[in-house]
Amino acid sequence: MVEVVQSQGWPQAKGLRVMPRLAVVARSLRWTDRAAILPAILVAMLIHAPASVVRAEEASHDHAHHHAAAAPAAEAGTEVAEEAADKATGKTQDETAPAAAKPRPANVGGIEDPQKQGGIITGDVVFEGKLYPRRPILMGTDAFCQTAHPDTPLLDERWVFGKRFGDEKAALQNVFVFVSKGLENHEFELPTTPAVLDQVGCVYIPHVLGVVAGQPIKVLNSDATLHNVNMNSKHNGGFNEGMPVKGMELEKTFKTPEMAIVLKCDVHPWMASYVQVMSHPFFAVTQEDGSFSITGLPPGEYEVSVWHEFERFKPVAAMQRVTVETGKTSEPLHFIYRPPDAK
Amino acid sequence: MQTTAPSTFQATYRPWLHRYTMLLVAATFVLVTLGGHVTSKDAGLAVPDGFTVYGHFLWSFPYEKWVGNIWYEHVHRLKGSVVGIMAIILAVWFWKSQKGRRWLQLWGVMILLLVIAQGIMGALRVDFARWFPPLATPFAVVHAVVGQVFLCVTVIAAAATSRWWINQNRDDFSLKSAAQSPTLSVTTPPSPPLYPPPTPYHPTINSHLPKSAHWLAWSLVVVLLVQLTLGALMRHNSAGLAIPDFPASYGQLVPPLNQPDIIAAIDARPMDEFIDYFTPFQVGIHFAHRAFAMVVVIAAVLVIARLSRMSRQSPALVRPMLWIIALLAAQVFLGALTVWFRRDPTIATSHQAMGAAILALATLLAARVHLLHWSGLDRGLANDASRPHRADTTTSLPSNLPQASPA
Numbered sequence: 001m002v003e004v005v006q007s008q009g010w011p012q013a014k015g016l017r018v019m020p021r022l023a024v025v026a027r028s029l030r031w032t033d034r035a036a037i038l039p040a041i042l043v044a045m046l047i048h049a050p051a052s053v054v055r056a057e058e059a060s061h062d063h064a065h066h067h068a069a070a071a072p073a074a075e076a077g078t079e080v081a082e083e084a085a086d087k088a089t090g091k092t093q094d095e096t097a098p099a100a101a102k103p104r105p106a107n108v109g110g111i112e113d114p115q116k117q118g119g120i121i122t123g124d125v126v127f128e129g130k131l132y133p134r135r136p137i138l139m140g141t142d143a144f145c146q147t148a149h150p151d152t153p154l155l156d157e158r159w160v161f162g163k164r165f166g167d168e169k170a171a172l173q174n175v176f177v178f179v180s181k182g183l184e185n186h187e188f189e190l191p192t193t194p195a196v197l198d199q200v201g202c203v204y205i206p207h208v209l210g211v212v213a214g215q216p217i218k219v220l221n222s223d224a225t226l227h228n229v230n231m232n233s234k235h236n237g238g239f240n241e242g243m244p245v246k247g248m249e250l251e252k253t254f255k256t257p258e259m260a261i262v263l264k265c266d267v268h269p270w271m272a273s274y275v276q277v278m279s280h281p282f283f284a285v286t287q288e289d290g291s292f293s294i295t296g297l298p299p300g301e302y303e304v305s306v307w308h309e310f311e312r313f314k315p316v317a318a319m320q321r322v323t324v325e326t327g328k329t330s331e332p333l334h335f336i337y338r339p340p341d342a343k
Numbered sequence: 344m345q346t347t348a349p350s351t352f353q354a355t356y357r358p359w360l361h362r363y364t365m366l367l368v369a370a371t372f373v374l375v376t377l378g379g380h381v382t383s384k385d386a387g388l389a390v391p392d393g394f395t396v397y398g399h400f401l402w403s404f405p406y407e408k409w410v411g412n413i414w415y416e417h418v419h420r421l422k423g424s425v426v427g428i429m430a431i432i433l434a435v436w437f438w439k440s441q442k443g444r445r446w447l448q449l450w451g452v453m454i455l456l457l458v459i460a461q462g463i464m465g466a467l468r469v470d471f472a473r474w475f476p477p478l479a480t481p482f483a484v485v486h487a488v489v490g491q492v493f494l495c496v497t498v499i500a501a502a503a504t505s506r507w508w509i510n511q512n513r514d515d516f517s518l519k520s521a522a523q524s525p526t527l528s529v530t531t532p533p534s535p536p537l538y539p540p541p542t543p544y545h546p547t548i549n550s551h552l553p554k555s556a557h558w559l560a561w562s563l564v565v566v567l568l569v570q571l572t573l574g575a576l577m578r579h580n581s582a583g584l585a586i587p588d589f590p591a592s593y594g595q596l597v598p599p600l601n602q603p604d605i606i607a608a609i610d611a612r613p614m615d616e617f618i619d620y621f622t623p624f625q626v627g628i629h630f631a632h633r634a635f636a637m638v639v640v641i642a643a644v645l646v647i648a649r650l651s652r653m654s655r656q657s658p659a660l661v662r663p664m665l666w667i668i669a670l671l672a673a674q675v676f677l678g679a680l681t682v683w684f685r686r687d688p689t690i691a692t693s694h695q696a697m698g699a700a701i702l703a704l705a706t707l708l709a710a711r712v713h714l715l716h717w718s719g720l721d722r723g724l725a726n727d728a729s730r731p732h733r734a735d736t737t738t739s740l741p742s743n744l745p746q747a748s749p750a
Contacts, residue, residue, distance in 0.1 A: 130614075132614060132616070135616060141410065141411045141412070141414065142410040142411040143410070144410070145411070156616075158616060225410055225411075226397065226408055226410055226411075226413060228388065228389060228390070228391045230388050230391070230472065232472070232476040232479070237476065238472065238476030238479075239472075239473055239476075240388050240391045240469075240472040240473045240476075241391055241473065242390070242391040242392065242397050242398075244397045244398075244408070266385065266386060266387070266388040266389040266412055267386075267389045267410065267411040267412050267413050268411045268412070269384070269385045269386070269411075269412060310619065311619055311620050312609070312610070312614070312618075312619060312620070339614055340609075340610055340612075340613075340614050341613055341614050
């Protein structure tokens with residue numbers, strides 16, 4: 001039902017197209033008549049506009065109920081994301097529990113490989129150095145966002161430290177780990193299921209998202225507030241679309257491989273998500289414990305690289321080589337990031 | 344006694360028209376400031392549709408949806424529509440009341456056309472982010488610059504309706520055509536004799552003012568426009584902190600301008616969450632804005648020093664000059680604060696608004712100097728008693744009346 005609203009354009013914009021016809025009528029009238037009609041048109045628009053949005057909200061309500069529960073849980077993976085999604089969508093634990101198989105953990109990338117025919121790359125990413133505090137985000141301009149985080153303020157996501165291993169060592173979350181060399185001569189099936197990017201509690205989930213070029217991305221709005229999704233990239237064009245109604249969804253496809261495409265919400269300027277468009281499906285994003293796993297790799301020698309959004313955090317070795325054998329898990333890779341002022 | 348051919352046309356000072364024009368200037372200044380704040384808050388695209396607001400008609404967007412950055416963008420649009428309506432009224436008012444001042448009638452029309460063009464440009468700036476993103480930022484810069492040009496245009500309208508301007512009694516730029524063409528002339532009843540005669544507004548503006556004075560004054564406006572264009576380019580390319588220290592640039596006089604050196608310079612700085620790696624373009628445009636600020640200050644001091652020698656006793660020229668100097672000093676300080684406080688939106692907007700105020704004052708100064716130049720006052724006619732100066736009626740009074748005391 002939401003698609004119907006989108007495909008027809010905004011109801012009010014459609015209403016404005018009537019104006020030229022009214023202008024033809026108005027031309028035949030005297031000045032005094034026109035002066036009386038103009039306020040009448042304005043009043044009619046005032047009444048018409050809010051009513052049509054309410055209709056759109058009602059229309060989308062069923063849809064939101066239908067999809068909002070499963071999508072973030074399947075994609076985001078972490079419990080935190082699920083809880084946030086439930087809180088924002090008002091779901092109980094029973095409602096959100098997927099009836100089918102357990103979803104893949106978010107830090108596991110690659111392809112489904114139940115027969116263990118491919119190899120597996122594992123490892124972790126840690127940060128060594130001063131664990132800089134994260135800046136709290138002031139959400140006072142939108143009451144909905146504030147109430148979605150009632151207990152603790154939301155923190156800026158530029159860097160997120162996960163599990164602590166000491167005063168100056170912690171797992172580094174949201175690091176994109178990917179095979180950067182060694183897959184040139186391989187071809188892979190394009191995933192047909194869309195990758196899901198949800199807006200939950202005025203936060204993008206996930207913060208870093210990897211997709212294969214040509215794979216659709218479904219952007220959801222699980223918030224009862226207005227969002228816009230704004231993107232401008234070098235190779236994949238750009239768009240800026242409003243998602244003012246809870247339950248709305250948007251589908252986009254990026255066809256050219258490109259790193260770090262920023263999707264942002266200008267209504268809530270702290271909201272940003274980094275989409276990595278790859279030419280293959282062998283990538284993963286580190287989660288709370290800093291670990292990652294890429295499954296289903298064909299045997300061979302590969303180079304594995306890491307990317308983090310705050311470029312001033314430097315990896316000691318941004319690329320590592322690994323040999324993958326059929327059905328085996330390779331030697332774990334350890335990536336270390338250091339702060340800019342590390343000695 | 345030297346005589347000049349009196350014009351049959353005499354403009355009339357209309358206080359309410361002048362007040363209304365001043366109100367338009369104030370509204371435009373607020374509008375420009377709100378527009379600046381939209382950029383400071385990074386809210387320019389918070390409403391993705393340019394001609395509507397999330398599908399709503401502009402004035403019927405429900406208040407409960409003014410959330411987050413939508414608030415700033417929507418208020419800017421509402422204010423823009425108010426200024427648009429005010430411009431319509433002004434254009435009609437000018438057309439009806441300024442029949443002998445053809446240029447001012449057309450100026451009113453131009454104000455209206457400019458505000459319409461600016462509104463469309465603002466909407467396109469937003470819509471291009473959907474239709475053709477590479478054009479969104481250039482349009483934003485043009486929208487920012489035209490906004491300030493519009494402020495200048497309203498300032499000239501306000502100046503031309505002021506008592507001071509009317510009192511020059513050379514009307515203005517349509518003087519020649521009015522004198523030559525009887526159809527354009529409008530005869531208004533002569534002013535009643537004033538007694539005691541008021542002090543002339545410009546007793547000593549005379550041959551000291553060179554012929555090129557108005558070009559000098561306008562050149563300051565052009566320099567300021569260049570500077571605000573650089574500022575707009577900087578702001579719309581997220582380069583406000585591309586040089587994170589002030590007054591030095593990465594500890595040097597000239598910042599590094601190639602990528603490896605920029606990265607090395609940023610890495611040499613302590614950890615700062617606001618400072619990531621900037622591109623050479625960002626650093627370059629930021630530095631250009633800083634360097635050109637020095638050009639602006641030097642140009643302002645030179646122009647004002649030269650003009651003030653010629654118009655020491657004319658408050659109509661001296662006051663804007665003093666204000667320009669005072670605000671320029673504050674403006675440099677605000678620019679520094681913007682960097683030191685890591686581009687705090689309120690400070691960044693204050694810096695932008697102060698720039699607009701300086702530009703408005705420079706325009707006022709230039710318009711007044713231009714009038715004096717055009718009306719011939721700068722060629723030794725200011726003290727000519729035969730001039731039909733409205734405020735200077737001493738020659739028409741009976742000689743046996745006592746003169747006004749200086750007190």
